[in-house]
Structures are given as structure tokens and as C-alpha cells.
Amino acid sequence: MKKLLATTSVVFMLVFSLQAQVTIKPGVGVNFTNVSGGSFDDLKGNPGFQFGGSVAFGEKFYFEPGVFYQTESVEVTSANNPFPVTDGNFKGFRVPVAVGLEVLGDADSFAGLRIFGGASGFFVTSVSNEFLSEDDYASPKWGVFAGAGVDIAIFYVDLSYQWSLTNITTDVADVELGKSNGLFLTAGLRF
Secondary structure (H helix, E strand, O other): OHHHHHHHHHHHHHHHHOOOOEEEEEEEEEEEEEEEOOOOOEEEEEEEEEEEEEEEEEOOEEEEEEEEEEEEEEEEEOOOOOOOEEEEEEEEEEEEEEEEEEEEOOOOOOEEEEEEEEEEEEEEEEEEOOOOOHHHEOOOEEEEEEEEEEEEOOEEEEEEEEEEOOOOEOOEOOEOOOEEEEEEEEEEEOO
């Protein structure tokens, strides 16, 4: 975590020294998780939420790191399990780093359309599950994402889809929850 903070600080200082256009973007949103793979009959993702913010550096082409507190939820059903339904709730910090392009307008326009993509890490801070401990879950959970955003005046709405590169659980005997892909809808202000 210290290395991540140090790297982020160096990047911020470098970008500020270039005197790039800076846009601060606090936001809130919902996420819908879809779980694939795993050792259970049926894995179903439930809606979660996120709130936090990001800082975009640049105008037409931009770089945007962020930090969001996020919740995810998974419902597990198994015909072979004596406890046929259980839930896993995960809370933590998602750290996305995106690069994007203003397709219509720019950072100073009244309205604009953006496309973006990047990578993220989800750092688990707590887990609610009656059968597994926090140590059984992968943290950080890595992913890549792509999306589009609309800006109108000081408001923005971003829609992105993330593909997980890491399984939800680490090597736990007879229990594999697979990968969680997700749809993220975030809205907020831009300054």
C-alpha cells in the first residue's frame, strides 16, 4: 500500500509540473457483479455501491487515477452443499487508473463524450461469510475495464465494464468462487 501511495504521489507531482488541465471528480454509483467459473452450481452477483473520486489530468487525452470505497455481494447456491445458499459480502477500496480520450468536446466544454479504459485493484478490507475467513479472499483483486462517459456542465456519468484477472478466493480446498466481472455506473460532479 505504501508503494502504491508513493507511486501515485510521484505521478501527481509529475503531472502538476507539466501544468496539465486538472479536473476533480467526486462521485457515487452502483455496481452489478457477474461471477463466472468456480466450484458451485450457481454463482450470482448482487448489486453493490461505490463512492469516492478521481482526478483527471489533461484535456483531449487524459490520465485519471481514482479511489472508491466499494461493496460487492455474491450469492452461492449448491445442490451438493448441506447449506444450499450462502452470501459473500466484500467491502474495500477500488483503485482504478484510466486513460481516456474526449471524443466530443473537451474538459472545458459544456457537454462532452469520453471513452476510457484502464486497470484497477480491489483491496479487500472486510468480508462477511459464515464459511470462509478474510484470508481466503484474494486481495488485491486485479481487473481491466473499458467504458464511456458523458459530461454536461459540472455533472458527469460514467458507465464501464470490468473483467477480473484474479479469482475471488485464493487456494482454498474445495471452494473456488471464480472471477467477478462487473458493470459500474458512477455519477458525480467535475470541478
